[in-house]
Every structure is written in C-alpha cells, then in structure tokens.
Amino acid sequence: MHVRGTVLMLKTTQHVPRLVSRASSTVMSVYSAPTPITTNFHVPSAGMATAAVARVVEKTPRPVVLSGPSGCGKSTLINRLINEIGKDKLGFSVSHTTRGPRPGEKDTVDYHFVTREEFEKAIEDKEFVEHAIFSGNRYGTSKKAILDVLQHGKLCLLDIDSQGVKSIKGTDLNPVLVFIKPPSLEVLEMRLRSRGTETEEAIQKRLATAGTEMEFGNTPGVYDHIIINDDLEVAYKQLKSIIDQVMRDNSASIKEGSS
Numbered sequence: 001m002h003v004r005g006t007v008l009m010l011k012t013t014q015h016v017p018r019l020v021s022r023a024s025s026t027v028m029s030v031y032s033a034p035t036p037i038t039t040n041f042h043v044p045s046a047g048m049a050t051a052a053v054a055r056v057v058e059k060t061p062r063p064v065v066l067s068g069p070s071g072c073g074k075s076t077l078i079n080r081l082i083n084e085i086g087k088d089k090l091g092f093s094v095s096h097t098t099r100g101p102r103p104g105e106k107d108t109v110d111y112h113f114v115t116r117e118e119f120e121k122a123i124e125d126k127e128f129v130e131h132a133i134f135s136g137n138r139y140g141t142s143k144k145a146i147l148d149v150l151q152h153g154k155l156c157l158l159d160i161d162s163q164g165v166k167s168i169k170g171t172d173l174n175p176v177l178v179f180i181k182p183p184s185l186e187v188l189e190m191r192l193r194s195r196g197t198e199t200e201e202a203i204q205k206r207l208a209t210a211g212t213e214m215e216f217g218n219t220p221g222v223y224d225h226i227i228i229n230d231d232l233e234v235a236y237k238q239l240k241s242i243i244d245q246v247m248r249d250n251s252a253s254i255k256e257g258s259s
C-alpha cells in the first residue's frame with residue numbers, strides 16, 4: 001500500500017466528534033477553504049456541561065500513521081494486524097487513487113479507483129483530508145473514509161507517504177507517526193522485484209521516490225517511531241506494541257474525557 005491513505009481502525013470504547021471541530025478550524029493544509037462537515041456521530045447531549053463536552057472533544061483518540069517507501073512492508077504488516085486483531089475490532093476503509101488496480105485488487109475494496117478527472121473534482125469539492133502524487137499517480141484520503149471509521153468508534157491507522165505526513169502534521173489530529181524502514185535500498189529493490197506486481201518502469205519510479213522517503217524518514221523529530229523491517233517477526237512485534245500502547249492511551253483518554 002502506498003500513499004493510498006489506507007485507513008484501518010482499531011476499536012476503542014467510544015467515538016467522539018473530533019473531526020467536526022477539526023473540519024471547521026485547521027483541517028489539512030490541502031484545503032483552501034475548509035467547510036464544516038456533517039456527520040452522524042454520537043454528539044454529547046445538550047444537557048451535558050459545556051466543559052465536559054470540550055474535554056471529550058479534546059481527548060479524541062490519536063490516529064496512527066504508517067509511512068515508508070514502496071515495498072518497505074506496510075501492507076504486509078497491516079495485513080498481519082488485521083489477521084491478529086480481527087475484523088470485529090479492526091475496520092478497514094478505502095482511499096482514492098488514479099493508479100490502475102493490481103491483479104486481485106477490487107474497486108471500492110482495496111481502493112476507489114478513479115480517473116484523474118474524478119480525482120480533480122474530489123479535490124475541488126474538498127473531499128480529501130490529504131492527497132499526494134506518488135510515482136505519477138494520485139492518492140487521497142477522503143474525509144468520508146475517516147468519518148466512516150470514526151463513526152464505528154475505531155482508531156484510524158493511516159498508510160500515507162511523506163507528503164501526506166507533512167500535511168497531517170499540520171493538523172490537530174495529533175497522529176502517532178511510524179516510519180517503516182527497509183534494511184537498505186538494495187533489499188527494498190529486491191523485495192519490490194520479488195513481489196512481481198510492478199512493471200520495470202514502475203519499479204524505477206518507486207526506487208527513485210524511495211530515496212526521498214528514506215531521507216524524510218531519517219530526519220530527526222519527524223516520526224515518533226522508526227521500525228526497521230528486516231526480520232518481519234521483530235518488525236511486527238514492534239508495531240503491535242506501539243498499536244497496543246496507543247489503544248491503551250486512547251481508551252484511558254476517552255474514559256477521562258467522558259467522566
């Protein structure tokens with residue numbers, strides 16, 4: 001998965017209207033004129049004290065962002081999370097892309113595969129919270145995708161590239177940022193080739209972009225965690241431990257916020 005902004009969610013105990021306040025204030029840097037979004041969230045009742053409501057909004061669960069060069073193993077790690085945590089606790093939402101489907105990928109399941117024109121229109125309509133170009137294709141995470149996740153009281157896990165990370169850092173989402181790093185560019189190339197899903201041209205584009213992604217990932221202070229995906233078992237354990245911690249923190253903050 002790339003930029004794609006694949007959105008996964010780990011279930012927490014309660015959902016809160018975080019995006020409502022976000023959408024009407026900072027939102028993402030990609031918005032030229034943010035507009036309020038309508039949701040079906042459970043909004044605290046009118047009888048709830050204003051201070052308590054403010055605390056609930058303030059204590060919204062943090063999303064987790066996974067990022068790293070194409071072929072670093074994001075999809076592999078995410079699929080293991082899905083398998084281990086289970087679909088009753090882990091949701092999956094779908095991003096938009098202008099790239100063509102790989103063999104086996106299904107429209108609306110793996111991505112919303114759209115034309116460039118449709119993507120441009122979605123940008124104009126301010127449907128995306130972040131969007132980026134990767135290897136000549138466009139990827140975007142729609143507000144609707146995230147809202148769909150949050151409506152189910154789940155923690156979002158986003159898979160986005162460095163451009164998306166820059167955008168999301170400029171918001172009040174307060175994401176936990178995790179960089180998935182290949183052991184080396186040589187290993188990355190080998191894995192990309194063995195995956196056998198790309199043309200030579202696409203592989204070259206991915207490798208060209210990989211250098212920039214690695215540089216960004218290595219920049220001090222950008223990411224909260226860096227996981228080197230050498231041994232898959234070790235990398236997975238590290239990621240799972242981060243996810244477990246975020247889930248605990250989110251649960252605790254929700255309880256505190258709603259008390």
Ligand SMILES: Nc1ncnc2c1ncn2[C@@H]1O[C@H](COP(=O)(O)OP(=O)(O)OP(=O)(O)O)[C@@H](O)[C@H]1O
Pocket residue numbers: 001002003068069070071072073074075076077191192194195229230231232233235
């Ligand atoms: N630790 C690992 N050891 C060996 N092979 C791995 C490891 N992690 C992932 N792979 C393999 O590397 C290839 C690329 O992994 P994957 O598709 O998960 O990367 P990705 O980051 O999701 O890429 P993209 O962004 O292009 O979708 C896959 O064939 C996967 O099986």
